[in-house]
Amino acid sequence: MIDPNIEIVLRAKIGQSLRIAGVDEVGRGPWAGPVTACAVVLDPNNIPDGLADSKALSAKKREALFEPILASADVGLAHVSVEDIDRINILNASLLAMKLALEQLKRPAQFALIDGNKTPPDLNMPSECLIKGDARCLSIAAASIVAKVTRDRMMVALAQQFPGYGWETNAGYGTKVHQEGLKNHGVTQHHRRSFKPIHNMLCASKTSNS
Numbered sequence: 769m770i771d772p773n774i775e776i777v778l779r780a781k782i783g784q785s786l787r788i789a790g791v792d793e794v795g796r797g798p799w800a801g802p803v804t805a806c807a808v809v810l811d812p813n814n815i816p817d818g819l820a821d822s823k824a825l826s827a828k829k830r831e832a833l834f835e836p837i838l839a840s841a842d843v844g845l846a847h848v849s850v851e852d853i854d855r856i857n858i859l860n861a862s863l864l865a866m867k868l869a870l871e872q873l874k875r876p877a878q879f880a881l882i883d884g885n886k887t888p889p890d891l892n893m894p895s896e897c898l899i900k901g902d903a904r905c906l907s908i909a910a911a912s913i914v915a916k917v918t919r920d921r922m923m924v925a926l927a928q929q930f931p932g933y934g935w936e937t938n939a940g941y942g943t944k945v946h947q948e949g950l951k952n953h954g955v956t957q958h959h960r961r962s963f964k965p966i967h968n969m970l971c972a973s974k975t976s977n978s
Contacts, residue, residue, distance in 0.1 A: 770820055774904050782879050782896070789844075789870060789877035790907025793862045794822070794915045798940030799966055800933070800959045801923050802847040803858065805865035806915035809842040809877055810907045816840060821903040822912040827920070834917045837910045844872030845918060854962040863888040869911075883908045930956050 782788060793805040816836040818829065825833070837843065846868030848861040856864070867888040870880055879894050880887075883901035901908040920939055927935035932953045934945035940958075942965060950959075950969060959966045 770904060770906055770909055775906050778881065778896075778898075778905065786878040787842075787875065788879045788881060788907065789842075789873065790881045790883075790901070790905055790909070790911045791866045791869060792883040792902050792908050792911040792915055793865050793869075794912065794919050795940070796858055796862050798938075798960075799942045799946065799963050800850070800935065800940035800956070801919070801926065802849050803853060803861050803865050804845070804847050804915045804919040804922070805862070805869040806846075806911040806918070807844040807866070807869040807873055807877065807880070808837065808907050808910040808914065809873060809875075810910060811840055814840040815906060816910075819906050819909045819913070821900075821909055822916040824903065825913070830913050830917050833910075833913050837914055841907075841910060842874050843914055844869045844874075845914065846872055847919075847922075850958055850960050853960050857962065858960070859886070867891060881905055881908055883912070926958055930958065 787809050789807045789809045791807045793803060795801060795803040816833055818833060822830055846865050848865045853861040863886060866882060870877060877893060880891060881901060882895055882897045885897050885899055887895045887897055898905055898908065902912040923935040923939045933949035934943060938946050955966055955970060961967060961970060
């Protein structure tokens with residue numbers, strides 16, 4: 769459960785009057801699909817009830833909070849593609865997505881609270897990392913919810929184009945259904961070729977065809 773006091777402490781430390789954005793990303797672990805990040809600047813006078821770490825909420829609760837967050841806060845969203853993930857690796861892609869999300873805010877933030885232990889390079893504002901920030905900080909929790917709902921919806925849409933991998937329920941993670949889909953249908957353009965299971969499958973296919 770989020771302790772609102774940490775928000776008060778952070779704002780007192782950073783500056784009460786500054787536009788502070790909470791930033792989080794989702795999709796580092798899946799074998800398929802983009803990585804998605806969100807930046808949220810909450811309106812202190814209009815914070816939706818029930819904000820919590822997206823991982824601690826049901827899909828129904830996340831969906832219920834999605835529109836209220838968009839309606840009450842300044843929200844920036846960004847995706848980094850599978851091609852870029854394979855080119856620069858998933859860590860750098862995640863950091864890039866967070867930086868791009870901050871750039872999508874309607875008004876620039878003046879300070880970024882970043883979930884985790886790494887700050888995106890070349891930010892044009894001061895920032896601070898907050899480990900497990902999505903479970904401790906309201907604005908990061910809001911960012912985690914919007915990022916999760918947005919990416920899940922994208923994977924549901926991709927599942928309709930590429931059935932058989934279970935993306936509508938596993939969001940691209942390497943579940944048994946996804947593994948069976950790879951065996952039966954092969955690797956798609958939405959799979960991360962730099963990830964070991966996909967890389968190994970492609971190498972095995974190349975060897976068997978040579």
